[in-house]
Amino acid sequence: METKVLKATEEAIEKAAVIIKNGGVVGLPTETVYGLGADALNASAVEKIFEAKGRPKDNPMIVHVSSIEEIESLVKKFPEKAKLLAEKYWPGPLTIIMSKSDKVPMRTSGGLDTVAIRMPSHPVMREVIKKSGCPIAAPSANLSGSPSPTNAKYVFDDMDGRIELIIDGGECEVGLESTVITLATEKPRLLRPGGITPEQLEEVLGEIEIDVAVKSKLEENAEASSPGMKYKHYAPKIKVIILKGDTEKYIEYISSHKENTAALCFEDEKEKISIPCVTYGRSDDSSSQAKRLFDALRELDETGAEVAFAHCPSDEGVGLAVYNRLLRSAGFEVIEL
Numbered sequence: 460m461e462t463k464v465l466k467a468t469e470e471a472i473e474k475a476a477v478i479i480k481n482g483g484v485v486g487l488p489t490e491t492v493y494g495l496g497a498d499a500l501n502a503s504a505v506e507k508i509f510e511a512k513g514r515p516k517d518n519p520m521i522v523h524v525s526s527i528e529e530i531e532s533l534v535k536k537f538p539e540k541a542k543l544l545a546e547k548y549w550p551g552p553l554t555i556i557m558s559k560s561d562k563v564p565m566r567t568s569g570g571l572d573t574v575a576i577r578m579p580s581h582p583v584m585r586e587v588i589k590k591s592g593c594p595i596a597a598p599s600a601n602l603s604g605s606p607s608p609t610n611a612k613y614v615f616d617d618m619d620g621r622i623e624l625i626i627d628g629g630e631c632e633v634g635l636e637s638t639v640i641t642l643a644t645e646k647p648r649l650l651r652p653g654g655i656t657p658e659q660l661e662e663v664l665g666e667i668e669i670d671v672a673v674k675s676k677l678e679e680n681a682e683a684s685s686p687g688m689k690y691k692h693y694a695p696k697i698k699v700i701i702l703k704g705d706t707e708k709y710i711e712y713i714s715s716h717k718e719n720t721a722a723l724c725f726e727d728e729k730e731k732i733s734i735p736c737v738t739y740g741r742s743d744d745s746s747s748q749a750k751r752l753f754d755a756l757r758e759l760d761e762t763g764a765e766v767a768f769a770h771c772p773s774d775e776g777v778g779l780a781v782y783n784r785l786l787r788s789a790g791f792e793v794i795e796l
């Protein structure tokens with residue numbers, strides 16, 4: 460199959476909507492990362508997403524909508540708490556898990572009786588949803604296990620020959636996937652941190668639980684609250700190791716480990732680093748780190764080094780999402796300096 464990449468014109472958006480209506484898959488920009496979109500209510504269309512990504516079959520999709528009205532028929536109950544979150548943070552980088560209605564195929568929910576719903580803010584994604592006339596299931600548009608793509612070129616690198624069309628809507632604003640919160644548990648629980656912070660969620664919900672898997676590795680036989688937690692994630696080809704400590708200690712460690720190594724550091728540290736280096740944002744700005752992290756992980760592979768030493772970010776606010784993704788890309792390997 461030849462994979463076309465088209466700039467996000469009206470005509471291209473129309474084309475994407477037609478493909479989705481007819482049960483096909485399209486690479487689409489959102490404000491978080493690019494997604495692989497298909498009709499969420501068409502099980503065989505969703506099946507094609509699993510095939511294109513090489514995604515484990517029990518890992519459910521996020522269903523994207525463009526208006527609140529579309530949600531009523533997708534859920535058993537639209538809880539008051541979800542409505543409050545929606546009012547404050549939608550459209551935006553937040554996904555809410557609720558009990559699903561029979562209209563959502565088991566293929567989409569990975570066999571679960573819940574469904575993850577998000578209303579994205581990206582104008583192209585919103586237009587495609589409206590024009591195709593169906594909710595769109597869309598996981599991140601990477602091959603399963605790789606860093607999520609934040610531009611159309613990275614989608615093409617992973618999906619060339621696997622899907623018909625990619626719509627190029629430029630660079631993604633947030634750079635990391637949406638925050639995932641479940642309202643299907645007794646107490647609201649954060650399953651994946653993202654652009655909407657725990658503090659922002661608590662403003663609406665009161666105290667929330669943070670799933671143990673957000674900051675640590677799941678035990679061998681532990682049950683995952685979210686199937687995605689079980690699988691290897693965001694890993695570039697290079698081996699990543701996180702170094703935790705101040706800039707001075709970080710630089711000192713690097714200067715005694717120069718053989719076949721590269722650094723993943725902050726912009727304000729770059730000048731002091733004596734090995735090949737890729738930067739990810741400023742040391743005091745988590746949002747700039749979020750925006751750069753996945754690109755930086757892909758760029759590290761181009762250094763030709765075997766090991767990348769990543770300087771550990773803050774885990775406050777949006778930093779929790781940055782730390783969560785970096786931890787997974789490092790296979791949880793952290794050295795305390």
Ligand code: TXA
Pocket residue numbers: 489491492493494495518519520521554556568571573574575577579597598599600635636637638639650684685686687688
């Ligand atoms: O920002 C995003 O959320 C992007 C863009 C494209 O919207 N999408 C995205 O999808 O990150 P994906 O499939 O890469 O990640 C969805 C995560 C997975 O870890 C999955 O296991 C979890 O959400 N998830 C989906 N439905 C769930 C459910 N019903 N219960 C628990 N976890 C669920």
Ligand code: MG
Pocket residue numbers: 598599607
């Ligand atoms: Mg993903």
